[in-house]
Amino acid sequence: MTTAPFPATLAPVRRISLLRRYLRRPLGVVALVVLLLVVAAAVLAPWLAPFDPNFVTFKIVHAEPGNGHLLGGDSAGRDILSRLLYGARTTLYGAVITCVAGLVLGVPAGVSAGYFGGVTDRICSWISDALQSIPGMIVLLVVAAGTGQSFPVLMVALGVFMAPGYYRISRARAMAVRKEPYIDAARVAGVTNPRILRTHMMRAVYAPIVVQTALTAGIAIGMQAGLQFLGIGSASTPSWGQMMNDGFNTMLTFPKILLWPSIALGVTIAALAFIGSTLADLISIRAEQPSKRSRARVRHELAAPSAAELSDRVASGSHEHALEDCALRVENLRVGYATQSGVKEVVRGVSLDAAPGEVLGIVGESGSGKTQTSFAVLDLLPSGGTAVADGIWISGREVSKLSSAERAALLGRSIGYVPQEPLSNLDPCYTIEHQLVEPLRYVHGLSKADARARAREVLVRVGITDPERVLGSYPHQISGGMAQRVLIAGAVSGRPSVLVADEPTTALDVTVQAEVLELLRELQQEYGMALVIVTHNFGVVADICDRVVVMKDGRIVETGRVEQIFRAPAHPYTAELISASLDDVEGRDELDRALAHAGGEDDAR
Numbered sequence: 001m002t003t004a005p006f007p008a009t010l011a012p013v014r015r016i017s018l019l020r021r022y023l024r025r026p027l028g029v030v031a032l033v034v035l036l037l038v039v040a041a042a043v044l045a046p047w048l049a050p051f052d053p054n055f056v057t058f059k060i061v062h063a064e065p066g067n068g069h070l071l072g073g074d075s076a077g078r079d080i081l082s083r084l085l086y087g088a089r090t091t092l093y094g095a096v097i098t099c100v101a102g103l104v105l106g107v108p109a110g111v112s113a114g115y116f117g118g119v120t121d122r123i124c125s126w127i128s129d130a131l132q133s134i135p136g137m138i139v140l141l142v143v144a145a146g147t148g149q150s151f152p153v154l155m156v157a158l159g160v161f162m163a164p165g166y167y168r169i170s171r172a173r174a175m176a177v178r179k180e181p182y183i184d185a186a187r188v189a190g191v192t193n194p195r196i197l198r199t200h201m202m203r204a205v206y207a208p209i210v211v212q213t214a215l216t217a218g219i220a221i222g223m224q225a226g227l228q229f230l231g232i233g234s235a236s237t238p239s240w241g242q243m244m245n246d247g248f249n250t251m252l253t254f255p256k257i258l259l260w261p262s263i264a265l266g267v268t269i270a271a272l273a274f275i276g277s278t279l280a281d282l283i284s285i286r287a288e289q290p291s292k293r294s295r296a297r298v299r300h301e302l303a304a305p306s307a308a309e310l311s312d313r314v315a316s317g318s319h320e321h322a323l324e325d326c327a328l329r330v331e332n333l334r335v336g337y338a339t340q341s342g343v344k345e346v347v348r349g350v351s352l353d354a355a356p357g358e359v360l361g362i363v364g365e366s367g368s369g370k371t372q373t374s375f376a377v378l379d380l381l382p383s384g385g386t387a388v389a390d391g392i393w394i395s396g397r398e399v400s401k402l403s404s405a406e407r408a409a410l411l412g413r414s415i416g417y418v419p420q421e422p423l424s425n426l427d428p429c430y431t432i433e434h435q436l437v438e439p440l441r442y443v444h445g446l447s448k449a450d451a452r453a454r455a456r457e458v459l460v461r462v463g464i465t466d467p468e469r470v471l472g473s474y475p476h477q478i479s480g481g482m483a484q485r486v487l488i489a490g491a492v493s494g495r496p497s498v499l500v501a502d503e504p505t506t507a508l509d510v511t512v513q514a515e516v517l518e519l520l521r522e523l524q525q526e527y528g529m530a531l532v533i534v535t536h537n538f539g540v541v542a543d544i545c546d547r548v549v550v551m552k553d554g555r556i557v558e559t560g561r562v563e564q565i566f567r568a569p570a571h572p573y574t575a576e577l578i579s580a581s582l583d584d585v586e587g588r589d590e591l592d593r594a595l596a597h598a599g600g601e602d603d604a605r
């Protein structure tokens with residue numbers, strides 16, 4: 001097999017550190033600055049505080065700000081600013097203890113439960129559920145009474161109640177990652193469970209845990225203030241909760257005493273919440289939707305190249321038919337994604353067409369932009385992908401300027417799609433009947449009975465001999481080949497004029513592959529559709545296509561009739577792809593010879 005050349009234009013991936021990405025978020029930066037100021041105030045309290053926080057001067061009882069007391073005095077005659085600064089220490093110290101306790105208890109338990117499942121999962125989940133059902137505040141009051149109001153013990157107890165939050169997140173992540181093939185590969189390679197837990201699993205939970213910690217710290221600070229507000233904790237240790245208690249008693253007469261600790265508490269908790277939210281965006285816990293501005297920037301950059309890039313921006317490929325004779329025509333299509341280091345162009349000026357009754361192959365190595373081209377035609381690009389084109393015509397109608405809703409309305413009616421992975425494209429929760437009948441009812445407006453009859457008819461047409469059984473089956477009850485036939489049936493049931501099939505046979509075994517290709521060919525001829533087949537395999541092209549476009553690095557390097565391309569490929573890349581396919585054929589011949597030889601020896605015996 002010939003090795004495909006490494007794409008010359010593939011830019012190295014530039015990793016941008018989390019901190020640098022964080023610093024690009026204004027709200028996150030403000031929140032971080034606020035938190036750092038609170039931390040600095042706590043650390044530097046002995047130097048910043050103008051007075052001892054417990055020093056009492058009767059002349060500043062309920063004093064207004066002034067006379068050397070920037071925020072005035074409290075009900076006991078202590079300087080409010082000094083107590084606020086020292087109170088920040090207590091607050092942050094308590095939050096750290098709580099978070100560490102929650103982390104230490106929740107994360108290893110969650111990761112183990114998610115990874116091992118079974119008894120471990122049942123026991124850990126039972127404990128977590130039990131902790132969540134206990135009224136935490138009451139237990140904390142009991143703990144406070146039983147431990148002589150020891151602040152660290154109280155904060156550890158609070159951490160125990162925070163552990164289920166960490167547990168649930170770690171368990172869910174570990175359960176998802178456990179099913180990944182690379183975990184099986186690590187097991188097969190002999191990597192031990194403790195090592196898999198330490199490396200793969202801990203790495204998988206790291207991001208959500210960072211976010212959870214920021215949020216837990218905020219909750220811990222609020223709970224801690226609540227406990228201190230209730231009078232728990234040593235009176236000689238200044239805390240924001242105690243200060244609020246003091247202010248609450250004189251709220252109507254001296255409201256400022258309550259105001260300062262409330263502001264400190266509110267601002268600190270808000271800062272932690274914004275930090276958590278920004279981190280959640282950055283480490284993709286929430287799927288980030290590209291903003292309108294970012295889309296417009298990508299569109300502008302794709303449509304208006306800089307002068308230096310113009311030579312590379314000429315459309316590649318050509319048109320074989322007049323516009324009015326095309327079922328599909330694409331002119332100068334570009335697809336790009338906004339990345340941290342600028343716009344990544346994955347389709348760079350593609351022009352192609354297909355007439356009714358014609359089979360067009362889009363062929364190229366992995367990553368050459370075949371799928372992105374077909375997704376742009378279908379308007380099914382993943383979030384973040386932006387397409388611009390001089391025009392896309394489906395059944396003679398220019399669709400590139402239509403709204404998303406109008407483009408969506410074409411799917412299943414004017415243009416159909418057959419995906420690569422048949423089983424993962426069927427919903428495991430619904431029967432095949434439901435999945436075929438619903439689109440016919442809601443997209444094509446058929447009655448339930450008519451839709452069922454049509455579904456049965458197309459199933460028979462795609463070669464399913466027992467349609468009743470298949471209609472009543474769930475996806476896991478049918479084979480991959482049958483699932484692909486079902487998807488083809490769904491795609492052609494609306495009689496589209498263009499059918500796009502993206503590697504429709506890759507996930508199937510060799511005998512089924514040939515049958516599915518044959519079926520596509522028959523349906524295409526019967527319905528007079530233009531069939532666009534995306535493939536990396538010249539064997540498929542030779543089997544079924546009339547014409548072919550060869551793609552490399554997002555551009556078409558060659559286009560022509562299949563016989564002509566096989567006979568005399570004009571581009572060395574095409575020759576290389578064909579020779580890779582022929583290598584396979586030789587391999588097949590050798591295998592056949594070896595099997596014939598083995599058969600002969602058996603007969604002789």
Ligand SMILES: Nc1ncnc2c1ncn2[C@@H]1O[C@H](COP(=O)(O)OP(=O)(O)OP(=O)(O)O)[C@@H](O)[C@H]1O
Binds near residue numbers: 366
């Ligand atoms: N969501 C995405 N964000 C950024 N880049 C993407 C995204 N999806 C695909 N790409 C990039 O687009 C390029 C073309 O991908 P495409 O899926 O079209 O390749 P392909 O030729 O169909 O290959 P394959 O047969 O392996 O699917 C690749 O470099 C890929 O990394």
